[in-house]
Amino acid sequence: MIGLRRKSPFPYSLSSILSPRISSTSLRAFLPMRPxxxxxxxxxxxNVQYAVRGELAIKAEDLRAKLKEDNHGLPFDKVISSNIGNPQQKGxxxxxxxxTRQVAAxxxxxxxxxxxxxxxxKDVIARAKELSEEIGSIGAYSHSQGVPFIRQNVAKFIEERDGYPSNPDHIFLTAxxxxxxxxxxxxxxSTPKAGILIPIPQYPLYTATLAQYNGVPIPYHLDETMDWATSVHEIEGAIEKAHRDGVHAKALVIINPGNPTGALLDEETQKKLVExxxxxxxxxxxxxxxxxNLHKPDTHPFSSFKKIVCDLQSPTALISFHSISKGIxxxxGRRGGYFECxxxxxxxxALIYKMVSVGLCPPLGGQIGVDSMIRPPKPGDESYDLWKQETDTIHDALRHRTHTMAERLNGLPGVTCVKSPGALYLYPQIRLSDKAIEAAKKAGKEPDAFYALELLHETGICVVPGSGFGQKDGEWHYRLTCLCPGVDEYVGKLEKFHQGFVERYGSA
Amino acid sequence: MIGLRRKSPFPYSLSSILSPRISSTSLRAFLPMRPxxxxxxxxxxxNVQYAVRGELAIKAEDLRAKLKEDNHGLPFDKVISSNIGNPQQKGxxxxxxxxTRQVAAxxxxxxxxxxxxxxxxKDVIARAKELSEEIGSIGAYSHSQGVPFIRQNVAKFIEERDGYPSNPDHIFLTAxxxxxxxxxxxxxxSTPKAGILIPIPQYPLYTATLAQYNGVPIPYHLDETMDWATSVHEIEGAIEKAHRDGVHAKALVIINPGNPTGALLDEETQKKLVExxxxxxxxxxxxxxxxxNLHKPDTHPFSSFKKIVCDLQSPTALISFHSISKGIxxxxGRRGGYFECxxxxxxxxALIYKMVSVGLCPPLGGQIGVDSMIRPPKPGDESYDLWKQETDTIHDALRHRTHTMAERLNGLPGVTCVKSPGALYLYPQIRLSDKAIEAAKKAGKEPDAFYALELLHETGICVVPGSGFGQKDGEWHYRLTCLCPGVDEYVGKLEKFHQGFVERYGSA
Structure with missing residues (x-):
């Protein structure tokens, strides 16, 4: 119902209607009794809130529809959805x-x-044949936990990544x-007093899901002054505060590389977190x-928590999530991923298996996407050169855009932006003047949402205000993806908008 | 962890392991502290139970794995998964x-x-081009409610089916x-005292989901003596009984055509249900x-509840669900479907939209599957003849198998089977002797589960015991799908098993 505005509610010919039935107008007359x-x-x-597809995203869809009209009168000719990490989207x-696509076809x-x-x-044909023999038709339900053969391949991928055994029976493929x-x-x-530790800023899936299931989010702040570092001390404080409030912390969410921050944990910190x-x-x-998605792999490499837990021989229960939606x-759109227990x-x-079995199975298109991601072509395979060239291009472009955006955002008055070494996002802080805050209040908006709405209406660039991810009181941010064609033009628009905003509302 | 038995937990070469790390055995030593x-x-x-993929299905997977061993010693050479409506599964x-597949490729x-x-x-190429122009890449997230263009097509399909307007903004594509x-x-x-009326027998998704969300299933029985008819009187009694128990009935689930019963409602009953x-x-x-899935469309046609609600100009809130998993x-495996509000x-x-947006979007493979299902080739299109031939074959085979299975099951001592006019299943009643019930009790099983387990171990045919769907006290059933290659051989196995069972345990 959102983002789809048809000029007439019923544009189709109704001449095929067989008997004299009611029109939509008369249907409306029957609406008063609505259970x-x-x-x-x-x-x-x-209570559920999910800003990534919230007000800004809905407005962006409306503007995108409006752009199709003649004489739309908008000051831009395309909407750029920087609100969501969706690399293959139009634009x-x-x-x-x-x-990946050849195998899938x-x-x-x-x-x-x-x-x-x-x-x-040839290697594509061989791969598809191998998968077909294991799976049969991708139009059939698979094992609820995911195709056994693909889980075996995931386990092998994890073993090669971490140097520790991985058990395919402990892996669940997901949508x-x-x-x-x-x-x-x-x-x-388990109870309304069960809580989960969530980084602030966070990816709002966590708070949305906690709201849905009546759990308590226990926030712990990342340190922006230390490039969004994670502090064990801060988390411990949050656990103890929750405890004083009668809330039992059951789990710790760590997003690494960070979303929206792009921060990367070092192994030392990871070890402390596991402990x-x-x-x-x-x-x-x-x-x-x-x-x-690593932009500085030499200085900022990724280590999985699986490896750290194994290094420490820790008994900590760990669920680690991966996805085909990000990376290169x-x-x-395939909806594929997995978690390892x-x-x-x-x-x-067995309980997890029972719960996933009610949903029957993850989409097969996503499952074979997982297989292609964790078993890419190897040197010597016919597909290897193209695969290498394509993935290098994506890595390089992302690294270049992330660097350029952060550099130039940092050049703007009142803007500071941590130079993210990973993920797909930047999360600049914007300091806003009293006049801007006052104008936001008048408009009934959070100041960063106000800023983001003006940005959208002036440039067609859709970002997500920091209030959707969480931030300290009196601070304002927004998250933008580092996905865009023509970074110069894109950042140019951000700069021009910001300068105009400062001219209108003064600097902080 | 289930249905995947590897001879060694770690068959992969661990020679690539870089440092002296722990083995799976030493990992186990660290398991005592488990949060x-x-x-x-x-x-x-x-509390969640989902029999369709429960004990029988898990045992069937184990047997399927065992069949791959030399000298497996099993009295059959294949497992037939009649526990689940999964037409394209292996076997x-x-x-x-x-x-559908050409467009998808x-x-x-x-x-x-x-x-x-x-x-x-040519029509496939044109269709894929049209979809690509609307969707862009199927590797991108779509609108959370589903691709607008596909929802428009679904609305058109519904309008043509029912003769009433349908609004794409009120349609949600789903996995x-x-x-x-x-x-x-x-x-x-909304509260632990909120209930939903569920037919007995039911498809266990309903009770499983109610258990998950702490709702109360309010059972109403279908009448087996009247070909599994739905009685408004029976439902009214269930509502009033629930009310006396302090449970507020909020919704009525109707499965039409029925699962597991295959029954079809006539419009007169549908009208009474809407009222x-x-x-x-x-x-x-x-x-x-x-x-x-209609086997006798002349005498037992399908009418949608959307049509009935519109016929009656009723204000009743209706959510109707459809899927690409069934039908022809x-x-x-694509995970596609929709519901119309x-x-x-x-x-x-707007609240439904918000909830689906947290899950981002339904799988694009499922969404384009919906489009192909509701916009099949038309007479004159290059693909039409093949499509017609393929779908006729599937309809005819299903009709033939359903008829043959019901006829021959009815010929067995102690078995009665309603001749289902729709869906993919039969739900025969089996009368069991005291001796059989005693043997089941000794084995710690429900009598119908005991029957189904013996059937599985003797023939490799996996069905779901009636206790998974619900039945009256002292009655026993099982559900089997009408999907099998070689119906004569298949029913022959059922007959032979049943006769042996009666010889072992006597007749009821």
Whole structure:
């Protein structure tokens, strides 16, 4: 119902209607008795907030629709959805990895291997054949936990990444990382006084899911002055404060590389975090979906929490999430991902299996996307050179855009931006004048939402205000993705807007 | 962890392991302190039951794995998973509709239209081009409610089916019907005393989801002696009984055509049901995923509840669910479906949108599957003849198998089976002797589960015991799908097993 505004509600010919029935207008006359009102719904639903697709995103869709009209009168000719890490969206057009799509096309219609053999590299044909033998049709439900063969491949990928064993029976393929996070939170919240430690700023999936399942978010702040560092001391303070409030901290969410911050943890900090989980019997929920989006891998490498838990021989229960939506894969629309359980009992694994079985199975398109991501072509394979070239291009472009954006945002008055070494985002702080804050108040908006709305209406660039991710009182930020074609033009628009905003409202 | 038994937990070469780290055995030594135990989880999770993928299905997977061993010693050479309506699964091998897969292959890798133009019919190429222009990459997130263009097509399909307007803004594309049902139930359960009327027998998604969200299932029985008819009187009795128990009935679930019963409602009954919903302010949840699986369409046609609500000009809030997993599409693995909201306020629609936005979007593979299902080739299109032939074959085979199975099951001593006019299942009643019931009790099983387990171990046929769907006290049933290759051989196995069972335990 949102983002789809048809000029007439019923544009289709109704001449095919067989009997004299009612029009939409007369239907409306029958609406007064409505059992389905917001007051009658689960009150938790009303508390859910998800800014990434909230007011700004809805307005952006409206503007995108308006752009299609003649004489739209808007001061821009395209909407750039920097509110969401969606690399392949229209306007950004990051091309998919050819290998992934060739395998998927053959899985959709295996006859193509005979009908058009020259269209496909040999290793692609072999890969699709191997997958088909294991899976059968991708139109069939798979094992609820995901195709066993693909889970074996994921386990091998994890073993090669970390140097420790991984058990395919402890891996669950999912419809993107979000589905896994939501499931685990729904299982962990045992009482309305059960809480989960959430970084601030956070990715709002966590608070939204906690609201849905009546859990308590226990915020801990990341330190912007230390490049968004995670402090064990800060988390311990949050646990103890929660305890004083009668809230029991059950799990710790760590997003590494960070969203929206782009920060990367070093192993020393990771070890302290695992020890903290052990001390307080916290389940560690490690959101590692940006693990391959590294802009400075030499100085800022990624280590998985699985490796750290194994290094420490820690008994900490760890659930680590990965996804095909990010990285260089960017296959958001397939809905694919997985989570691996470490130090989780067979009994709890059986309960997780039962819960996922109610949803039958993750989408097969997402499952084969996972397989392509964790088993890319190897040197010597016919597909390798193209794969290498495509992925290098994506890595380089992201690194370049992230660097350029941060540099130039830092050059603006009242703006400071941590130079993120990972993920897809920047999270600049904007200092706003009293006049701007006053204008926001008049408009009934948070000051950063006010700034973001003006940005959208002036430039067509849609970002998410910091209030959606969390920030300290009196601070204002926004998150923008580092995905855009033509970074100079894009940043130029941001700069011009900001300068105009400062001219209108003064500097802080 | 289930259905995947590797001979060694870590078959991969660990020679690539870089440093002296721990083995899986030493990991186990660190397991004593585990914060993640079943006692610490959300207690609702423990109450969830989903028999379709429960004990029988898990045992069937184990047997399937065992069959791969040399000298497995089992008295059958294949496992037939009649526990789940999964037409394209291995062993059943109902072929996908070529049109659907050709469109999907082109969406995966659009370059194929140039690389192998002769491999595709012209209407397929045109369709994929049209979809690509609307969607862009299927690797991008779509609108959270589903691609607007596809929702417009769904609305048109509904208008043509029912003769009434349909608003694409009131349609939500989903990851299969299950995802939509689960969402709506999670939103409707506002207190632990909120209940939902569920047919008995039911598809266990409903009770599983109610258990998960702490809602009360309010059972109403279908009448087996009247071919599983739905009685308004029976439902009214259930509402009033619930009311006496302090439970507030908020919604009525109707599965039409029925699962597991295969029964079809006539319009007269449907009208009474809509009036009942109006009288008691119930939201009508109409599970209509089998709407095209009709075996006797002349005498038992399908009418949608949307049509009935419009015929009556009723203000009843209706959510109707459809899916690509069933019908002749059988595309379970894509995870695609939709629900349409009728007489639902903009305010509640906005809340539904907010909830689906947290999950980002339904899988694009499922969304384009919906489009292919509701916009099949038309007479005159290059693809039409093949599509017609394929779908006729599937309809005919299903009709034939359903008829043959019911006839022959009815010929067995102690077995009666309603001849289902719709859906994919039969739900025979089996009368069991005291000796059989005693043997089941000794084995710690429900008598029908005991029967089904013996059936599985003797024939490799996996069915679901009636206790998973609900039945009257002292009655026993099982559900089997009408999907199998070689119906004579299949029913022959059922007959032989049943006769042996009666010889062993006597007749009731």
């Amino acid at each position: 389905l009102t917001s007051e009658s719904l689960n009150p938790s639903v009303l 950004l057009d990051q091309p998919p990895i050819t290998f 053959l899985m959709e219609w295996p006859a193509l291997a005979e009908l058009a053999p020259d269209a496909f590299p 993107g990382a979000s589905a896994g996070v939501s499931l685990l939170i729904s299982m962990l919240i 903290l989980c052990q001390k307080y019997s916290l389940v560690l929920l490690a959101d590692e979906v940006y693990q391959t 894969s960017g296959e958001c 470490t130090n989780v009992s067979e009994e709890v694994l | 993640l135990t079943s006692e610490s989880l959300n207690p609702s999770v423990l 059943l091998d109902q072929p996908p509709i070529t049109f 082109l969406m995966e890798w659009p370059a194929l239209a140039e690389l192998a133009p002769d491999a595709f019919p 299969g019907a299950s995802a939509g049902v689960s969402l709506l139930i999670s939103m409707l359960i 009942l919903c109006q009288k008691y302010s119930l939201v009508l949840l109409a599970d209509e995923v089998y709407q095209t 599409s059988g595309e379970c 009728t007489n639902v306020s903009e305010e509640v629609l």
